[in-house]
Amino acid sequence: MVPDLPSLSRRQLLGGLAGGAAVGSGFTAVTAAVRPTALPDILTDWATNHYPTPPAASSLWQPTVTEAHAREAVSLLDETQTAAENRRDEFDAEDSSRRFHGAGGWLEDAEASLEAGDYNDALFEARYGLQFAGQELGELRAELDKADLEALAERTLDLLDRLDSLAAALEPYPVVDPERDLARYSRVELELQRGRHLADWGDLTEVRADPETDEPDLNPASYDADDIGEITSKIRRAEIAVESAERYDEHLRTDLEDAGAETTDYGPHLEELIGEFKAELESMPTRDEVESRYVDDDAESYGPYEFAHWRLARACFPSRLSSLWRSQVGGDLRVLQVLGTARGLADWRAHEAAVDDFVVDPDDEGFDSGHAFAAKRRARSVFRSVVGSDPTPFVAVLAEPGIADVRMAEIDRGSWADDDSSWTPWRERVQAYLHALRGRTRLQAYPDVYERIVSAG
Numbered sequence: 001m002v003p004d005l006p007s008l009s010r011r012q013l014l015g016g017l018a019g020g021a022a023v024g025s026g027f028t029a030v031t032a033a034v035r036p037t038a039l040p041d042i043l044t045d046w047a048t049n050h051y052p053t054p055p056a057a058s059s060l061w062q063p064t065v066t067e068a069h070a071r072e073a074v075s076l077l078d079e080t081q082t083a084a085e086n087r088r089d090e091f092d093a094e095d096s097s098r099r100f101h102g103a104g105g106w107l108e109d110a111e112a113s114l115e116a117g118d119y120n121d122a123l124f125e126a127r128y129g130l131q132f133a134g135q136e137l138g139e140l141r142a143e144l145d146k147a148d149l150e151a152l153a154e155r156t157l158d159l160l161d162r163l164d165s166l167a168a169a170l171e172p173y174p175v176v177d178p179e180r181d182l183a184r185y186s187r188v189e190l191e192l193q194r195g196r197h198l199a200d201w202g203d204l205t206e207v208r209a210d211p212e213t214d215e216p217d218l219n220p221a222s223y224d225a226d227d228i229g230e231i232t233s234k235i236r237r238a239e240i241a242v243e244s245a246e247r248y249d250e251h252l253r254t255d256l257e258d259a260g261a262e263t264t265d266y267g268p269h270l271e272e273l274i275g276e277f278k279a280e281l282e283s284m285p286t287r288d289e290v291e292s293r294y295v296d297d298d299a300e301s302y303g304p305y306e307f308a309h310w311r312l313a314r315a316c317f318p319s320r321l322s323s324l325w326r327s328q329v330g331g332d333l334r335v336l337q338v339l340g341t342a343r344g345l346a347d348w349r350a351h352e353a354a355v356d357d358f359v360v361d362p363d364d365e366g367f368d369s370g371h372a373f374a375a376k377r378r379a380r381s382v383f384r385s386v387v388g389s390d391p392t393p394f395v396a397v398l399a400e401p402g403i404a405d406v407r408m409a410e411i412d413r414g415s416w417a418d419d420d421s422s423w424t425p426w427r428e429r430v431q432a433y434l435h436a437l438r439g440r441t442r443l444q445a446y447p448d449v450y451e452r453i454v455s456a457g
């Protein structure tokens with residue numbers, strides 16, 4: 001709940017908390033003489049939530065989505081929903097109790113964004129709506145015994161061929177301006193990665209990679225309606241991923257040609273960086289090893305200190321079995337591998353810096369949200385110096401996790417309202433503090449790896 005402060009404006013309160021300036025009658029002396037941690041939690045909770053937050057990384061830079069690109073995605077959603085509606089007519093005659101959801105309103109949103117010229121939004125909304133429309137179409141086909149697994153498999157294999165063809169064509173990663181072009185390559189590769197993930201079903205990828213592998217089981221009896229729905233949904237979304245990757249790549253190649261300047265092949269540099277970053281990460285501890293330094297198995301001693309170290313370790317370090325870049329990246333996607341390993345190094349350094357700046361002590365039983373506010377204020381200052389309002393495209397891409405952390409530094413005062421909940425006020429406040437602290441230390445760690453990436457030779 002927002003405190004009742006009739007004599008203070010939001011700007012006055014934040015200004016006073018940030019700098020100790022006079023903010024009005026009855027509050028001037030307090031804010032001028034004390035730190036945020038000396039103020040009531042209700043004030044610093046509110047101040048933490050309302051302190052200016054950095055914009056989302058996507059608002060700082062994202063690849064251009066043309067009208068044709070967005071319109072094609074919206075058309076696919078429209079086609080999918082229409083096909084599902086046609087199947088509904090057949091189904092209604094047999095079972096009027098069947099409930100339908102279509103695209104969940106996303107088609108209308110996508111069409112509105114398209115007509116308004118918001119092509120990035122239209123693409124996102126079409127992609128999102130296909131989750132539901134594709135699922136329903138596949139389910140209805142299966143329930144009507146009209147699912148064609150062989151056709152789905154053929155469609156999937158065609159998509160995988162297109163994905164692999166484009167991935168191979170990225171080499172040798174020619175660039176004119178690495179601070180711009182590497183960001184654009186990263187978005188091409190992100191769509192390739194997404195498409196491969198979505199198109200991976202029924203052992204098709206294994207069969208395709210090794211002709212001696214047994215043929216996948218395409219017996220309809222092995223797939224229920226939910227399976228067919230999921231496969232149909234994923235294939236439709238994979239089509240958007242493939243189309244997006246191809247369009248982003250086409251725009252990049254056109255700009256490289258139009259620049260009329262000599263390009264530099266970044267492929268060898270990226271490959272060298274991957275080796276260097278992986279070598280540096282070999283000694284990186286796992287999250288379990290880091291947690292064990294601060295957290296023991298004695299539940300009675302578990303308080304803010306242990307909780308803070310546990311959450312920080314989980315955010316900054318991989319599990320014993322996970323990859324260092326948190327997701328499976330194909331060996332041919334060089335820029336994503338560089339991004340993942342660079343962020344892994346930055347997280348490691350961010351953790352070290354965060355622990356050095358910790359304000360949570362082993363004997364603490366609670367946590368003052370003034371620390372969260374102070375951490376968010378410092379994080380925003382670092383954001384302005386490292387990223388700023390007009391960063392290079394690759395800065396915006398690399399710094400996305402750190403920016404997201406700072407944006408998540410908020411305190412939900414309703415989160416502990418349930419008397420039966422174990423989520424206490426200090427947990428919520430420590431969590432907000434950690435987001436701000438980790439966001440700041442991540443942002444401080446990015447410049448070093450950034451320079452190594454964009455400086456070839």
